[in-house]
Amino acid sequence: MIPDEDFITDENIPGPTKEEIRCMVICKSEVSPDDIVVDVGCGTGGLTVEFAKIAKKVYAIDRNPEALKLTEKNLKKHGVYEKVNLIEGDALQILDSELDKVSDTIPDFDILMIGGSSGDLTSIIKKGYKKLKNKGKVIVTSIMLETRVEAVKTLQTLDMIPEVVEISISKGRIVEKGTMMLARNPVTIVSAKKTLIY
Amino acid sequence: MIPDEDFITDENIPGPTKEEIRCMVICKSEVSPDDIVVDVGCGTGGLTVEFAKIAKKVYAIDRNPEALKLTEKNLKKHGVYEKVNLIEGDALQILDSELDKVSDTIPDFDILMIGGSSGDLTSIIKKGYKKLKNKGKVIVTSIMLETRVEAVKTLQTLDMIPEVVEISISKGRIVEKGTMMLARNPVTIVSAKKTLIY
Amino acid sequence: MIPDEDFITDENIPGPTKEEIRCMVICKSEVSPDDIVVDVGCGTGGLTVEFAKIAKKVYAIDRNPEALKLTEKNLKKHGVYEKVNLIEGDALQILDSELDKVSDTIPDFDILMIGGSSGDLTSIIKKGYKKLKNKGKVIVTSIMLETRVEAVKTLQTLDMIPEVVEISISKGRIVEKGTMMLARNPVTIVSAKKTLIY
Amino acid sequence: MIPDEDFITDENIPGPTKEEIRCMVICKSEVSPDDIVVDVGCGTGGLTVEFAKIAKKVYAIDRNPEALKLTEKNLKKHGVYEKVNLIEGDALQILDSELDKVSDTIPDFDILMIGGSSGDLTSIIKKGYKKLKNKGKVIVTSIMLETRVEAVKTLQTLDMIPEVVEISISKGRIVEKGTMMLARNPVTIVSAKKTLIY
Numbered sequence: 109m110i111p112d113e114d115f116i117t118d119e120n121i122p123g124p125t126k127e128e129i130r131c132m133v134i135c136k137s138e139v140s141p142d143d144i145v146v147d148v149g150c151g152t153g154g155l156t157v158e159f160a161k162i163a164k165k166v167y168a169i170d171r172n173p174e175a176l177k178l179t180e181k182n183l184k185k186h187g188v189y190e191k192v193n194l195i196e197g198d199a200l201q202i203l204d205s206e207l208d209k210v211s212d213t214i215p216d217f218d219i220l221m222i223g224g225s226s227g228d229l230t231s232i233i234k235k236g237y238k239k240l241k242n243k244g245k246v247i248v249t250s251i252m253l254e255t256r257v258e259a260v261k262t263l264q265t266l267d268m269i270p271e272v273v274e275i276s277i278s279k280g281r282i283v284e285k286g287t288m289m290l291a292r293n294p295v296t297i298v299s300a301k302k303t304l305i306y
Numbered sequence: 307m308i309p310d311e312d313f314i315t316d317e318n319i320p321g322p323t324k325e326e327i328r329c330m331v332i333c334k335s336e337v338s339p340d341d342i343v344v345d346v347g348c349g350t351g352g353l354t355v356e357f358a359k360i361a362k363k364v365y366a367i368d369r370n371p372e373a374l375k376l377t378e379k380n381l382k383k384h385g386v387y388e389k390v391n392l393i394e395g396d397a398l399q400i401l402d403s404e405l406d407k408v409s410d411t412i413p414d415f416d417i418l419m420i421g422g423s424s425g426d427l428t429s430i431i432k433k434g435y436k437k438l439k440n441k442g443k444v445i446v447t448s449i450m451l452e453t454r455v456e457a458v459k460t461l462q463t464l465d466m467i468p469e470v471v472e473i474s475i476s477k478g479r480i481v482e483k484g485t486m487m488l489a490r491n492p493v494t495i496v497s498a499k500k501t502l503i504y
Numbered sequence: 505m506i507p508d509e510d511f512i513t514d515e516n517i518p519g520p521t522k523e524e525i526r527c528m529v530i531c532k533s534e535v536s537p538d539d540i541v542v543d544v545g546c547g548t549g550g551l552t553v554e555f556a557k558i559a560k561k562v563y564a565i566d567r568n569p570e571a572l573k574l575t576e577k578n579l580k581k582h583g584v585y586e587k588v589n590l591i592e593g594d595a596l597q598i599l600d601s602e603l604d605k606v607s608d609t610i611p612d613f614d615i616l617m618i619g620g621s622s623g624d625l626t627s628i629i630k631k632g633y634k635k636l637k638n639k640g641k642v643i644v645t646s647i648m649l650e651t652r653v654e655a656v657k658t659l660q661t662l663d664m665i666p667e668v669v670e671i672s673i674s675k676g677r678i679v680e681k682g683t684m685m686l687a688r689n690p691v692t693i694v695s696a697k698k699t700l701i702y
Numbered sequence: 703m704i705p706d707e708d709f710i711t712d713e714n715i716p717g718p719t720k721e722e723i724r725c726m727v728i729c730k731s732e733v734s735p736d737d738i739v740v741d742v743g744c745g746t747g748g749l750t751v752e753f754a755k756i757a758k759k760v761y762a763i764d765r766n767p768e769a770l771k772l773t774e775k776n777l778k779k780h781g782v783y784e785k786v787n788l789i790e791g792d793a794l795q796i797l798d799s800e801l802d803k804v805s806d807t808i809p810d811f812d813i814l815m816i817g818g819s820s821g822d823l824t825s826i827i828k829k830g831y832k833k834l835k836n837k838g839k840v841i842v843t844s845i846m847l848e849t850r851v852e853a854v855k856t857l858q859t860l861d862m863i864p865e866v867v868e869i870s871i872s873k874g875r876i877v878e879k880g881t882m883m884l885a886r887n888p889v890t891i892v893s894a895k896k897t898l899i900y
Contacts, residue, residue, distance in 0.1 A: 109729050128726060128867060135703050135725035227483065253668065254484035257653045260874070260881055272649065272874025272881055273722060274690070276474055276672060278492050280854070280866025285425065286452035287854055287866055291489035294476050294670070307531050326528060326669060333505050333527035451866065455851045458676070458683055470676025470683055470847065471524060472888070474870060478656070478668025485656055485668055492868070623879065650880035672870055674888050681821065682848035687885035690872050 109134075115154055116181045121174060124154025124182075125223065128277045129249065129295045136273070136299045137219050137245055139163050144217040148199040148232060149224020153179030159221065160188035167214050169195045169202055171226060200228050203235040216241050222248045222259075229255060230262045237266050240302050248298045259298040268300035307332075313352055314379045319372060322352025322380075323421065326475045327447065327493045334471070334497045335417050335443055337361050342415040346397040346430060347422020351377030357419065358386035365412050367393045367400055369424060398426050401433040414439050420446045420457075427453060431460045438500050446496045457496040466498035505530075511550055512577045517570060520550025520578075521619065524673045525645065525691045532669070532695045533615050533641055535559050540613040544595040544628060545620020549575030555617065556584035563610050565591045565598055567622060596624050599631040612637050618644045618655075625651060626658045633662050636698050644694045655694040664696035703728075709748055710775045715768060718748025718776075719817065722871045723843065723889045730867070730893045731813050731839055733757050738811040742793040742826060743818020747773030753815065754782035761808050763789045763796055765820060794822050797829040810835050816842045816853075823849060827856045834896050842892045853892040862894035 109131045115124040125133070133155060139145065143163045150156045150168035156179050160166045170176050176194045183189040195202055195214075199222075202214065220236040222229065225248075233246060240246065246268065248259040256272065263270040276294040280287040307329045313322040323331070331353060337343065341361045348354045348366040354377050358364045368374050374392045381387040393400055393412075397420075400412065418434040420427065423446075431444060438444065444466065446457040454470065461468040474492040478485040505527045511520040521529070529551060535541065539559040546552045546564040552575050556562045566572050572590045579585040591598055591610075595618075598610065616632040618625065621644075629642060636642065642664065644655040652668065659666040672690040676683040703725045709718040719727070727749060733739065737757045744750045744762035750773050754760045764770050770788045777783040789796055789808075793816075796808065814830040816823065819842075827840060834840065840862065842853040850866065857864040870888040874881040 128729075128869070131726055131729035132722060135722075135729075251486050251488075252484040253478065253487060253649075253656065254653050257650050257881075260649065260876070264876075270874070270876065272876075272883070274872040274874075274883060275722070276476075276489065276870040278474075278868040280451065280864070280868075282854070282858075282864070282866075286450040287851075288449050289451060289492055289866070289868060290449075291474065291491045293489045294487055326531075326671070329528055329531035330524060333524075333530075451847075451854065452851050455683075455848050458678070458847065468676070468678070470678075470685070472674040472676075472685060473524070474672040476670040476672075478666070478670075480656070480660075480666065480668075485653075487668070487670060647882050647884075648880040649874065649883060672872075672885065674870075676847065682846040684845050685847060685888055686845075687870065687887045689885045690883055 110157065110186060115152055116178065116185060117152055118174065118178050121152055121172065121178050122224070123152030125249065126277070126292055129275060130154055130158050132273070132275055132297060133221070133247060133249060134158055134162070136297055137221065137247055139219055143219055144215060145219040145221060146203070146214060146217045146236065148220070148222045150179045151175050151224060153182040155221060155223060156192060157182055157186045157188060159219070160191045161186070163191070166192045167195060167217070168192055169197065169199045171196070171198060199225070199232050200235060203232065203239065214239065218244045220244070220246045229258050233259070233262045234266070237302065242302055242304045244302045246300050249295055251293050251295055256296045256298055263298070263300040268302060270298050270300045273297045308355060308384060313350055314376065314383060315350055316372065316376050319350055319370065319376050320422070321350030323447065324475070324490055327473060328352055328356050330471070330473055330495060331419070331445060331447060332356055332360070334495055335419065335445055337417055341417055342413060343417040343419060344401070344412060344415045344434065346418070346420045348377045349373050349422060351380040353419060353421060354390060355380050355384045355386055357417070358389040359384070361389070364390045365393060365415070366390055367395065367397045369394070369396060397423070397430050398433060401430065401437065412437065416442045418442070418444045427456050428460045431457070432464070435464050435500065440500055440502045442500045444498050447493055449491050449493055454494045454496055461496065461498045466500060468496050468498045471495045506553060506582060511548055512574065512581060513548055514570065514574050517548055517568065517574050518620070519548030521645065522673070522688055525671060526551055526554050528669070528671055528693060529617070529643060529645060530554055530558070532693055533617065533643055535615055539615055540611060541615040541617060542599070542610060542613050542632065544616070544618045546575045547571050547620060549578040551617060551619060552588060553578055553582045553584055555615070556587045557582070559587070562588045563591060563613070564588055565593065565595045567592070567594060595621070595628050596631060599628065599635065610635065614640045616640070616642045618642070625654050629655070629658045630662070633698065638698055638700045640698045642696050645691055647689050647691055652692045652694055659694065659696045664698060666694050666696045669693045704751060704780060709746055710772065710779060711746055712768065712772050715746055715766065715772050716818070717746030719843065720871070720886055723869060724748055724752050726867070726869055726891060727815070727841060727843060728752055728756070730891055731815065731841055733813055737813055738809060739813040739815060740797070740808060740811045740830065742814070742816045744773045745769050745818060747776040749815060749817060750786060751776055751780045751782055753813070754785040755780070757785070760786045761789060761811070762786055763791065763793045765790070765792060793819070793826050794829060797826065797833065808833065812838045814838070814840045823852050824856045827853070828860070831860050831896065836896055836898045838896045840894050844890055845887050850890045850892055857892065857894045862896060864892050864894045867891045
């Protein structure tokens with residue numbers, strides 16, 4: 109994984125997702141070189157860059173144009189800009205499969221990564237699910253109590269079996285006296301695989 | 307427990323020990339109204355105040371005169387100043403039972419609380435052990451990897467059975483969108499009871 | 505706190521609440537010798553015993569008669585049986601202030617402790633709130649994602665400000681090679697104080 | 703990562719390292735297809751399999767012949783047996799670069815993974831360091847307090863800068879009432895890169 113400090117940051121934009129959490133998300137996503145990824149709420153672009161390093165194509169969505177500019181900078185810095193389409197706007201509208209007027213149409217995809225949902229999590233998962241390929245994965249990361257529960261419930265209504273993993277990381281800061289352990293906020297990753305049975 | 311924000315603080319002095327950790331230390335100490343407590347490295351005085359609320363007498367030691375002034379302020383604020391002797395200096399010398407020149411002699415005590423030891427942890431425990439009453443408790447709190455191990459090893463050389471508890475706390479910050487969980491640094495409490503067998 | 509192993513247990517009945525969690529609940533509850541406590545879902549009676557050691561009176565409720573028998577055993581073992589009323593039944597009905605037919609009427613109380621709610625958490629909090637004295641406390645403990653969120657939301661609808669604390673504990677098992685750290689399941693304590701403004 | 707339940711296990715042999723920890727170790731190791739990995743204390747072979755899926759060659763060492771048999775089974779099950787040399791014996795002797803009598807000589811390697819060290823951690827790191835290529839990585843995983851400290855100290859004597867990450871994972875078990883969060887033991891990963899300056 110790319111060290112946290114190798115991302116360009118902006119104090120008004122959340123992220124980057126910490127190294128250890130990016131690592132775990134990439135593992136849980138099972139992303140492969142053939143995959144198309146949709147990254148909702150890309151923020152600083154930490155996960156966008158990691159997905160782009162492996163996937164065929166990433167569609168990064170954010171409502172905040174400043175977040176997209178920052179993601180663009182980080183994609184360029186890490187040499188994966190050409191693999192990513194940056195889309196400004198509301199994920200709910202962008203994912204709407206019936207809105208064929210959307211110029212930047214997103215094809216069916218393998219991974220739906222939701223790091224920020226502006227209160228529309230349930231709808232985004234449901235809309236996204238329609239365009240998610242069979243065996244595709246939905247991944248929701250959050251530090252909010254409510255988001256985890258909403259993700260679990262929504263995935264269950266879609267007959268997906270959510271896996272819930274809460275990750276608490278402490279990192280050592282080595283000082284003269286020894287190794288101080290400093291905590292990072294616990295992140296919960298809710299993930300599920302689409303499994304259609306014929 | 308007293309809320310964290312009810313302590314007067316100073317950015318150059320560590321503490322106060324967070325509410326939840328003070329709670330756990332008080333539980334593990336089994337402090338009672340008859341007890342005499344020695345608090346080594348009192349810092350802001352968070353634990354000093356909590357012990358003083360219950361114990362008969364607390365001897366608070368710190369090398370840093372500014373820490374003692376801050377502890378004094380917090381003791382006065384919380385109405386328990388008269389129960390505490392503040393001692394500036396090196397815990398190792400102050401605890402030395404053979405140094406009867408020390409004006410502010412500390413009697414045998416029930417609880418040896420070590421929150422800061424300036425690299426002398428082993429010696430402080432060993433010196434303190436001599437003046438610790440039978441059934442008395444040693445408690446060491448730390449966020450350093452090395453301190454835990456040193457405490458465990460030293461207590462074992464004294465034939466004490468250390469209990470090690472690592473406590474990770476996250477607290478909810480309620481914002482418009484929901485409840486963000488924010489981590490506090492993990493603290494490890496090593497404690498042991500002196501049990502002489504005759 | 506009473507060590508976990510000093511409670512009589514039954515594999516079919518949850519509990520006792522682990523020592524460190526009992527410690528934190530007692531701290532958060534601010535229980536005092538004048539207090540009346542209602543303990544919903546008492547299970548093994550771990551928290552019931554701890555509250556009874558301090559409070560004036562505890563009303564322990566459980567749907568499961570076997571849980572009440574076990575709680576009774578633990579109360580007797582720890583010498584606090586006479587301070588506790590054991591009530592078999594549905595907390596929702598028992599707390600209903602309008603049901604004056606209930607023989608074992610519960611007076612207004614200072615602490616509403618909810619350790620198990622059988623799916624009725626919202627209703628129990630709302631019913632209980634009516635009989636909770638001003639400055640009284642509601643405390644909900646849980647290892648379930650959904651319960652935390654339900655507790656937070658319900659307390660907010662009652663204009664209470666919930667405090668959310670997630671506690672992860674690891675305890676050292678000392679073996680020949682060193683100190684193995686073994687995790688306990690993380691427990692979340694949601695608590696709030698009733699504050700009427702006149 | 704391979705799900706935990708896809709490994710063949712034996713109650714007398716530790717492991718497999720849990721999925722999330724394997725994920726984090728693989729990230730921290732930065733293992734690539736050109737790499738040679740030495741896996742000391744392979745146990746069930748969980749990490750051996752993951753390394754073998756990516757690396758060019760893995761040398762898996764264990765004192766316990768039963769552990770090696772189990773690792774062999776898991777390597778075969780996951781189709782990576784041909785990439786691994788299984789070596790029974792004492793890591794300290796096997797890593798000794800001057801013992802050229804050792805038939806199964808290990809070439810200089812890129813990653814030294816130590817999951818079990820039978821009390822020889824310091825010596826294993828020091829011996830291993832000599833055969834570790836420049837920019838190679840040492841990784842030590844442990845649930846023991848003492849091991850972390852020993853790893854940090856030893857790496858520092860070799861002028862390596864240790865990174866210490868403690869990982870606490872809770873996983874959701876979805877039951878009728880909701881999502882119970884169950885803890886796994888916290889694992890600490892100490893890692894460092896060899897950086898020779900000419």
